[in-house]
Amino acid sequence: MSPALEVRSITKRFGDLTAVDNVTFGLEAGEIYGFIGPNGAGKTTTMRICATLQLPDEGDVFVEGHSVLEEPRLVRQRLGFMPDSFGAYAATTVSEYLDFFARAYGLRGQDRRRAIRDVMGFTSLEPLSGKLTSALSKGMKQRLCLAKTMLHDPSTLILDEPASGLDPRARIELRELVKALADMGKAILISSHILSELSEICDGVAVIEAGRIRATGSVEEITKGLQPHSEIFLRTLEPIEIAERRLVELPRVGAVRHDRDGLVFHFEGSDEDQAELLAQLVATGVRPIEFALKEADLEDLFLRLTEGKVQ
Amino acid sequence: MDEPRGLLRILDDFWNPVLVKEVRQALRGRLFHICFSITLVGVTLVSAGMVVAMGNEVSHSEGRDFFLGLFTCLAIAVIGFVPFTAFNAMGSEWDENTFDLLVISNLRPGRIVLGKVLGALTQAMLFYSAFTPFLVLSFLLRGIDLFAVIVALGVSFVCSTGLTVLAIMLSTLSKARFARVVLLAVLAAVLVGVTSGSIVFTEQLLRFPGDLRDPEAVQAMLVFVVGVAMAASFCYCVACNMLSHAEENRSTGVRVLLTASLLVALGFMTSMMMQFRVDRSALSAMIIALLLGSLLPSMYLVTEPERLGRRVAPRVPRNRLLALLATPWLPGGGRGMLLFLLHTGGILAFCFLAHASLKGSSERMLTSGVPAVLALAVYAIVYLGLPSAIQAPFTDRPKARVIARVSIPGLLLVFLLVPALLGFFVGNYNLVNMRHVGNPEFLMERTWNSIHAHPGIWRLLAGLATLTIALNLYRMGRGIREVSQASAKRAELARDSRTPESGQTEPEAADAVAES
Numbered sequence: 001m002s003p004a005l006e007v008r009s010i011t012k013r014f015g016d017l018t019a020v021d022n023v024t025f026g027l028e029a030g031e032i033y034g035f036i037g038p039n040g041a042g043k044t045t046t047m048r049i050c051a052t053l054q055l056p057d058e059g060d061v062f063v064e065g066h067s068v069l070e071e072p073r074l075v076r077q078r079l080g081f082m083p084d085s086f087g088a089y090a091a092t093t094v095s096e097y098l099d100f101f102a103r104a105y106g107l108r109g110q111d112r113r114r115a116i117r118d119v120m121g122f123t124s125l126e127p128l129s130g131k132l133t134s135a136l137s138k139g140m141k142q143r144l145c146l147a148k149t150m151l152h153d154p155s156t157l158i159l160d161e162p163a164s165g166l167d168p169r170a171r172i173e174l175r176e177l178v179k180a181l182a183d184m185g186k187a188i189l190i191s192s193h194i195l196s197e198l199s200e201i202c203d204g205v206a207v208i209e210a211g212r213i214r215a216t217g218s219v220e221e222i223t224k225g226l227q228p229h230s231e232i233f234l235r236t237l238e239p240i241e242i243a244e245r246r247l248v249e250l251p252r253v254g255a256v257r258h259d260r261d262g263l264v265f266h267f268e269g270s271d272e273d274q275a276e277l278l279a280q281l282v283a284t285g286v287r288p289i290e291f292a293l294k295e296a297d298l299e300d301l302f303l304r305l306t307e308g309k310v311q
Numbered sequence: 312m313d314e315p316r317g318l319l320r321i322l323d324d325f326w327n328p329v330l331v332k333e334v335r336q337a338l339r340g341r342l343f344h345i346c347f348s349i350t351l352v353g354v355t356l357v358s359a360g361m362v363v364a365m366g367n368e369v370s371h372s373e374g375r376d377f378f379l380g381l382f383t384c385l386a387i388a389v390i391g392f393v394p395f396t397a398f399n400a401m402g403s404e405w406d407e408n409t410f411d412l413l414v415i416s417n418l419r420p421g422r423i424v425l426g427k428v429l430g431a432l433t434q435a436m437l438f439y440s441a442f443t444p445f446l447v448l449s450f451l452l453r454g455i456d457l458f459a460v461i462v463a464l465g466v467s468f469v470c471s472t473g474l475t476v477l478a479i480m481l482s483t484l485s486k487a488r489f490a491r492v493v494l495l496a497v498l499a500a501v502l503v504g505v506t507s508g509s510i511v512f513t514e515q516l517l518r519f520p521g522d523l524r525d526p527e528a529v530q531a532m533l534v535f536v537v538g539v540a541m542a543a544s545f546c547y548c549v550a551c552n553m554l555s556h557a558e559e560n561r562s563t564g565v566r567v568l569l570t571a572s573l574l575v576a577l578g579f580m581t582s583m584m585m586q587f588r589v590d591r592s593a594l595s596a597m598i599i600a601l602l603l604g605s606l607l608p609s610m611y612l613v614t615e616p617e618r619l620g621r622r623v624a625p626r627v628p629r630n631r632l633l634a635l636l637a638t639p640w641l642p643g644g645g646r647g648m649l650l651f652l653l654h655t656g657g658i659l660a661f662c663f664l665a666h667a668s669l670k671g672s673s674e675r676m677l678t679s680g681v682p683a684v685l686a687l688a689v690y691a692i693v694y695l696g697l698p699s700a701i702q703a704p705f706t707d708r709p710k711a712r713v714i715a716r717v718s719i720p721g722l723l724l725v726f727l728l729v730p731a732l733l734g735f736f737v738g739n740y741n742l743v744n745m746r747h748v749g750n751p752e753f754l755m756e757r758t759w760n761s762i763h764a765h766p767g768i769w770r771l772l773a774g775l776a777t778l779t780i781a782l783n784l785y786r787m788g789r790g791i792r793e794v795s796q797a798s799a800k801r802a803e804l805a806r807d808s809r810t811p812e813s814g815q816t817e818p819e820a821a822d823a824v825a826e827s
Binding site: 055069073085089090096100104 | 328329408415417558
């Protein structure tokens with residue numbers, strides 16, 4: 001069976017600028033894939049190519065095996081795209097807005113009415129159905145656009161910065177909606193600047209900078225690729241200078257640095273080795289208060305992988 | 312949102328979505344409310360004023376004046392306001408950042424443009440219906456001919472429709488705000504001109520209603536309606552092209568319409584020749600007008616990017632013969648040149664056949680404007696073919712395409728003005744007065760009645776035309792070859808992907824599923 005979305009070696013140039021350079025990745029049904037990168041990295045261009053709005057100069061994108069180059073209409077039937085900036089028609093109510101797009105997607109009669117009812121229920125827009133779209137808050141407009149994106153029940157969703165400009169509550173709600181969509185079996189490609197949020201929901205990520213993919217895979221896979229050793233945080237009752245002196249004498253301990261009121265050091269070894277290290281440390285007279293494996297988060301990965309290049 | 316009932320519920324599913332949206336938006340919008348209210352207040356005041364001024368005595372001229380007053384208000388609304396709202400409705404898709412949402416919703420450009428046009432015309436119909444009681448009152452006052460009223464209202468509706476399509480086409484030409492302001496100014500000038508023209512026309516119509524019964528007047532009206540329909544169709548095609556993706560087919564519609572328009576025009580000339588005694592010079596003048604009319608769209612077609620778009624190639628007919636026959640109507644500059652030569656050849660053939668069918672000696676065949684038609688055709692080939700062939704390798708880039716399109720009228724200007732300037736410096740007043748080979752009008756005028764005049768210029772033109780065609784042969788050949796290759800590739804893919812169970816190709820099968 002074809003993957004839900006397959007981006008195959010796409011390149012897009014605007015004059016002398018290569019906005020997207022040989023980008024390849026893919027995602028399966030039910031998977032949430034984070035697409036992260038600094039501003040101007042090529043995220044939106046890649047997503048617009050996936051949504052048939054732009055054409056790659058080289059390569060192709062396939063949605064359930066259908067090419068965006070050759071079968072854009074079939075792709076659009078299977079894909080929902082929520083752009084980073086979108087408008088809501090003036091003098092149009094929420095239900096009229098959804099009704100228009102439902103008609104545009106070719107939904108008729110009961111199917112149309114049911115689809116509108118379902119997406120309004122899913123995005124909790126029912127109480128606002130008679131309200132003008134221009135009177136909606138930013139969060140509600142995002143919900144409305146998400147509802148519009150889901151009207152034709154696409155198998156793949158592309159969400160470009162859906163959380164930008166939302167307050168914390170609206171972000172949490174949106175995150176829950178995205179999780180629910182993935183649980184329904186939809187493949188979701190999502191970009192966001194708020195990496196902590198992506199790391200919580202994404203099954204995989206692609207990091208892009210200056211149009212090139214820096215890394216792809218799950219957060220754990222990328223972490224392992226970047227640092228074969230673990231990072232451990234240590235806080236002790238003794239002054240950190242004493243703890244540092246004792247620590248560097250122990251085996252398998254690598255680079256040590258000060259972090260807040262404790263130490264972070266590299267360590268190569270298994271869980272048993274870590275337990276042995278802690279025992280040796282205590283034996284040297286150091287009294288640990290905190291000894292924890294430092295999990296690499298998406299923000300760390302992002303900072304390590306990217307250089308802040310802007311095109 | 313109220314649910315429609317009965318027949319409306321069934322019809323509800325078949326409305327164009329853009330039409331439904333536009334009508335909803337317009338009826339709730341402030342602009343329509345203000346304009347509708349002002350127009351109704353205006354027309355009520357005009358009616359009240361007329362009734363007060365008439366007193367107890369009603370003369371024939373007062374019914375006419377009353378109608379003209381009403382028609383003026385109506386013309387401002389349907390010919391001035393409605394196309395203006397259509398321009399805004401299309402522009403708002405970019406202003407409100409909603410155009411991408413329309414594109415990915417799978418609405419074809421044609422449906423978007425049609426929805427916008429129908430939305431604007433629905434507003435026009437609302438104006439007509441609001442004016443109906445007043446128009447009936449003016450008719451009851453007498454002094455106006457019912458047929459004249461119908462014609463006046465019909466003309467206003469035709470103008471409103473044509474201008475609405477023009478307005479939408481203009482609004483698709485650019486997304487840049489400054490350019491849109493310029494386009495709006497152009498539209499405003501046209502709207503003011505046509506509104507005033509329709510009022511003057513109606514005034515004349517009411518004054519001399521008997522003229523409408525003339526067969527020539529009926530024919531003139533028919534020509535007007537057909538002309539507006541053709542112009543509107545061109546505007547519709549251009550608007551659709553502008554809304555299509557650069558890699559999609561943005562050309563075949565214009566090409567087919569151009570060919571159809573030429574055939575309709577030639578058919579019209581033939582019918583005129585059969586019905587009336589047509590003068591040879593008048594026939595030549597009509598053919599020249601036709602040739603000139605085909606130049607503007609041809610200028611656009613011969614400067615298109617040479618290669619087939621990546622979303623066009625997979626749509627080329629699989630049947631090799633069909634693909635070859637369709638070649639001149641497929642996008643691409645070389646194929647555009649092929650179509651232009653085909654059209655020009657067809658028009659010249661018609662010119663010779665038509666003149667041959669007219670009574671008179673065969674010697675007169677090459678007089679009465681036929682050489683002028685030939686001269687114009689040769690000039691057209693040179694002025695369109697030479698710059699477009701030279702710039703063909705670069706027309707993949709949008710900027711180069713604009714340069715190529717500007718260079719065609721630019722070349723004409725250079726050929727007109729440079730000899731004139733040289734003449735000014737060397738004191739040659741023939742050149743200053745543009746009596747030289749660069750000016751098509753000069754040769755056409757001089758050779759109107761004899762092909763033997765200015766043999767030197769003819770030889771030069773023949774040489775230039777041969778050079779132009781030779782330069783274009785390569786791109787035309789490449790255009791044909793590309794279509795042939797795309798057709799062969801499609802046929803090969805179809806053979807490879809044919810599923811044994813259904814006999815359908817994978818895309819066909821997918822399409823069938825989507826359709827179901």
